Amino acid sequence: MNQSRPKNLNLFTIHFPIPAIISILHRMTGFALFLLIPVMIWALGYSLTEAGFDDLTRSLNTFYMKFIFWLLLIPFCFHLVAGIRHLLSDVHVGDTLLAGKISSYLTFIISFLLIVLAGIWLW
Amino acid sequence: MVKSVLGVNHQGLRDWVIQRLSAIFMAVYTIGLIGYLVCHAALSFAEWHYLFSQTWIKIATLLFFLLLILHAWVGVWTIFTDYIKSFVLRAILNSLVLLMLAASFIWSILILWSV
Numbered sequence: 001m002n003q004s005r006p007k008n009l010n011l012f013t014i015h016f017p018i019p020a021i022i023s024i025l026h027r028m029t030g031f032a033l034f035l036l037i038p039v040m041i042w043a044l045g046y047s048l049t050e051a052g053f054d055d056l057t058r059s060l061n062t063f064y065m066k067f068i069f070w071l072l073l074i075p076f077c078f079h080l081v082a083g084i085r086h087l088l089s090d091v092h093v094g095d096t097l098l099a100g101k102i103s104s105y106l107t108f109i110i111s112f113l114l115i116v117l118a119g120i121w122l123w
Numbered sequence: 124m125v126k127s128v129l130g131v132n133h134q135g136l137r138d139w140v141i142q143r144l145s146a147i148f149m150a151v152y153t154i155g156l157i158g159y160l161v162c163h164a165a166l167s168f169a170e171w172h173y174l175f176s177q178t179w180i181k182i183a184t185l186l187f188f189l190l191l192i193l194h195a196w197v198g199v200w201t202i203f204t205d206y207i208k209s210f211v212l213r214a215i216l217n218s219l220v221l222l223m224l225a226a227s228f229i230w231s232i233l234i235l236w237s238v
Contacts, residue, residue: 031202034195034220037227041188045234048175053168080153083146090143121161 018104026082029075036072066122070115077114081107138197145190152187175238188231192224 008014016024046052059065085107089095094103163170174180199220207213 027198027202030195030198034199037191037195037224038230041227041231041234044184044231048172048234048238050168050172053171076153080150084150087143087146 017101019100022082022085022104022107025078026086029079029082032075033079036075039072060122070119070122073118074115077118078107078111081111081114138201141193142197145194148190149187149194152183172238175235181235181238184235185232188228192228196221196224 043056047056060069085094085103088103089100094100159174160166175184200217203213203216203220207216
């Protein structure tokens with residue numbers, strides 16, 4: 001085997017195809033959501049006590065809490081849309097190369113729209 | 124459980140099915156809950172508390188959390204297996220994740236029990 005072949009494993013110069021970017025973001029958002037599991041359970045439990053419900057609804061009227069809550073919704077929106085795309089390709093909807101590229105762009109567009117809608121809903 | 128932590132007990136097809144079934148259930152549950160919140164803009168504590176006092180939503184919510192921790196376990200296990208090369212470190216991290224997920228599930232049971 002020729003040992004002197006050039007090797008390029010510099011992640012900053014490799015051009016990733018768009019489905020690969022979707023895939024890694026799906027992983028990263030999934031890991032972020034995993035870390036948020038205790039926060040979700042805490043929020044559910046707190047909202048089911050009367051004092052906690054009042055506290056949560058009051059603090060969700062402040063800009064900072066709205067912004068933090070909105071930031072937490074971003075990985076959720078992306079992971080949901082990318083997950084639906086993944087499930088569709090499991091049943092061979094859009095699993096050709098061209099359709100995969102188009103659905104990757106659609107994933108970005110739809111999750112971006114959902115994030116904007118979530119912002120409108122919050123404010 | 125020991126085999127799971129060490130990563131020698133993972134059956135591809137079983138994990139694959141768990142990941143898909145849990146994904147479908149969680150998507151339906153979350154979209155439904157978000158729909159409820161959007162339809163009830165001025166939600167009161169009484170309405171919210173009543174919703175979670177009903178048996179059907181307790182079952183659906185507990186099922187949601189059970190499937191969530193299974194989904195998270197398959198996902199995190201895959202990520203650790205891909206990126207953490209040291210066997211000892213991976214086994215320790217897997218153990219911590221499994222404990223954290225089990226504790227989260229018990230916590231969710233206690234919360235729904237008390238409503």
